[in-house]
Amino acid sequence: MAERTILLVDDDDVFVEAVSAVLEGRYRVRRAANGTEGLRMIAEERPDLVILDVMMDHLSEGFDVARKLRNDPATADLPIIMLTGVDQVYNLRMEVDESWVPCDRYLEKPVAPGELLEQVSEVLGE
Amino acid sequence: MAEPEVRYLFAPELYGRLVWFGRLRWLAVAGLAIASVAGPAVDVPHVWPALFVVALFVAGYNTFFTMVLRHRFREGHPYEDLQACAIRQIVLDLAALTVTAHFTGGLQSPVLIFFVFHMAIGTIMLPTRVMYLLAAGTSLMVLAVYLAEEHGVVAFHPLDPSFGMCGRMCHVNMAFFVVALLGIVYLTDSVTSRFKQRNIELWRTTEELRERTGELQRTLRQMEIVEERKSHYMRISAHQLRSPLATIRTSLQVLTEGYVDPGSERGKRLLAGAVERVDGLLAIVNDLLELAKMREGRARAPWAPNVNVNQLLADLFDALEPHAEERGVGLHPEFEGVAILDRGIPPDLVYAFENLIENGIKYSRSGGEVTVRLRVEGDHVKVEVVDRGIGIPEEFLDEVLHEFVRAPNARKHAAQGTGLGLAIAREAVEAHGGTLTLRSREGEGTTATVELPLHAKPHAASGELPVSG
Known part of the structure; x- marks a missing residue:
């Protein structure tokens, strides 16, 4: 099976470095530092999975990106794992429609490497 | 004594008393009407039609003032207007009384006692200064009627036709009448002024209490806002601390769980990144301490x-x-x-x-x-x-x-x-x-x-x- 590609969208460079280190053994990892860059990179080359941080330049930037991906037929089925702080999950979920979850998984930071790998593997259907 | 305060204090009270006074006046009207009917029975027929006219007059202005009180002063009583209304009523009462006294024996009239009664009630309701003026005015009015009777300008109407003018005794009566009017104003004032004073104090205390309560409510509201803000602030602070901590934890876990060799180039980068995040945390903590110090310490800064x-x-x-x-x-x-x-x-x-x-x-x-x-x-x-x-x-x-x-x-x-x-x-x-x-x-x-x-x-x-x- 060809190596799967994961796009990591997060503005915390140290966190991106750490997560990349975990994923790079098994996957090809690309990185984007904000939502706009992330969308551009997805348009350029569709990854197999997107890992999105919720809070970047704006409070719910990750959600905005996820919503755009879901609303675009070309990317509607693209798997998304969302990384959030505890407060954000609670607050932002309430803010958007509670029933509408624009991603496949929520993961709370801090993320344990093993847990992340497991979730990625599950979402990718491995 | 500060006038404006007294005004607000006594306006509702004055209103209440005027209403009560108006009801009493109907008794006077009834009394005059009964007297005018009963007059012939006691054999002094020529006087009674006059009393009936007075009764009608009193009934007329009492109806008028009752309507005024009911419709104009019911809501919000401007004190000056109420007071003017009270003075007008008392002046009319005194005039009606003077006429009644004239037709019932002048200075020998039994209704003279009602002048005293009016002075007492007036002093309770109105400023003492006004009442002394009214007492003096009444004295002059009664004196004028007496002099007119004595010099035959107007007829003398004794209750008992066998009575004549009282002569020198009338001078004494007149003097006592004036003393009684002024005296009752003085006495009533000295008794009620203490109550008035207390009333004013009570009113002031009530006002003060109301103000304090308002202040307390404002302070409470402000404290609530501060409290809300504090907890909001704590949440943000915790979150600001949590984000770098999460990054540090994941980075260290990646190293300790062997995903990256700590000695490798990447391992060193991760460690340096963790150190950078720790520095950031320290800066936040320092600033938070500075802020807390500034807030707490300002009173004794x-x-x-x-x-x-x-x-x-x-x-x-x-x-x-x-x-x-x-x-x-x-x-x-x-x-x-x-x-x-x-x-x-x-x-x-x-x-x-x-x-x-x-x-x-x-x-x-x-x-x-x-x-x-x-x-x-x-x-x-x-x-x-x-x-x-x-x-x-x-x-x-x-x-x-x-x-x-x-x-x-x-x-x-x-x-x-x-x-x-x-x-x-x-x-x-x-x-x-x-x-x-x-x-x-x-x-x-x-x-x-x-x-x-x-x-x-x-x-x-x-x-x-x-x-x-």
């Missing part, structure tokens, strides 16, 4: 007299010059006049200006310059810190003055920053009774303006928690 703002800024320039040079940014002071604050907390002011100037340096591009303009304008000093740096996006202009808010371009330009500096600076300036405002255009630079009163009143500079935002 070392307020110094005669704080020279020029000197304070000049010292700051010396301290910041090397840092500015290092970043290739020029510092330019432009002072117009000397600003000396009556009182101030020098360390807090230093912190505020240091923050603003440091921001200027931090967000300037290399080769840029930061100008600090000080100008004394009337009773306040205006200090502007002007840079030609990256600026603040318009939608963040108000936001960045709050804790933990950093504009995206600021985060991009300088990763280091707690988002607390401006909040602390604002708080320090506001504690001195001043204001901190920002003007900016993204990409063109920022002007931070601090305005401080030279003679801040102590209360303006007391340590209340800010409740704005």
Whole structure:
């Protein structure tokens, strides 16, 4: 099976470095530092999975990106794992429609490497 | 005694008494009507038609005043109007009484006692001054009628036809009548003035209580806001601390669980990143401590007299010059006049200006310059810190003055920053009774303006928690 590609969208460079280190053994990892860059990179080359941080330049930037991906037929089925702080999950979920979850998984930071790998593997259907 | 207070105090009371007085007057009307009917029975027929006319007259004006009271004064009683209404009623009563007295024996009339009765009631309701005037007026009126009777200008109407004019006895009666009128005003006043005084005191106490209760409610509301803000603030603080901690934890876990060799290039990068995040955390904690110190300590903070703002800024320039040079940014002071604050907390002011100037340096591009303009304008000093740096996006202009808010371009330009500096600076300036405002255009630079009163009143500079935002 060809190596799967994961796009990591997060503005915390140290966190991106750490997560990349975990994923790079098994996957090809690309990185984007904000939502706009992330969308551009997805348009350029569709990854197999997107890992999105919720809070970047704006409070719910990750959600905005996820919503755009879901609303675009070309990317509607693209798997998304969302990384959030505890407060954000609670607050932002309430803010958007509670029933509408624009991603496949929520993961709370801090993320344990093993847990992340497991979730990625599950979402990718491995 | 302060008149306006008495007015508000007695208006509703006066209204109540006038209503009650109006009801009593119907008794007088009934009395006069009965007397006019019963008169012939006791064999003094020629007098009674006059009493019937008086009865009609009293019934007429009593109806009028009852309507006035009911319709005009029911809601909100302007005291002067009520008082004028009361005086008119009493004057008419006294006139009706004088006529009644004339037809029932002049100075021998049994109704003279009702003059005394009116004086007593009047003194309870109206200012004593007015009542002395009315007593004097009544005395003159009764005296005039008596003299007219005595000199045959008008007829004398004794109750018993066998009675004649009282002669010298009438002079004594007249004298006693005047003394009785003035005396009853005096006595009633001395008894009621104590109650009036107490009433006023009670009213004042009630007012004071009402005011205090209002104050308490306001304070309570303010405390609630502060409490809300505190917990909001705690949540943000916790979150701000949590994010870097989460990154540190994941980074270290990646190393300890063997995903990356700590000795490798990547391992070292991760460790360095963790250290960087720890530094960021320390900076936040330090700023939070500074903020807490500023908030808690202000009440007992070392307020110094005669704080020279020029000197304070000049010292700051010396301290910041090397840092500015290092970043290739020029510092330019432009002072117009000397600003000396009556009182101030020098360390807090230093912190505020240091923050603003440091921001200027931090967000300037290399080769840029930061100008600090000080100008004394009337009773306040205006200090502007002007840079030609990256600026603040318009939608963040108000936001960045709050804790933990950093504009995206600021985060991009300088990763280091707690988002607390401006909040602390604002708080320090506001504690001195001043204001901190920002003007900016993204990409063109920022002007931070601090305005401080030279003679801040102590209360303006007391340590209340800010409740704005």
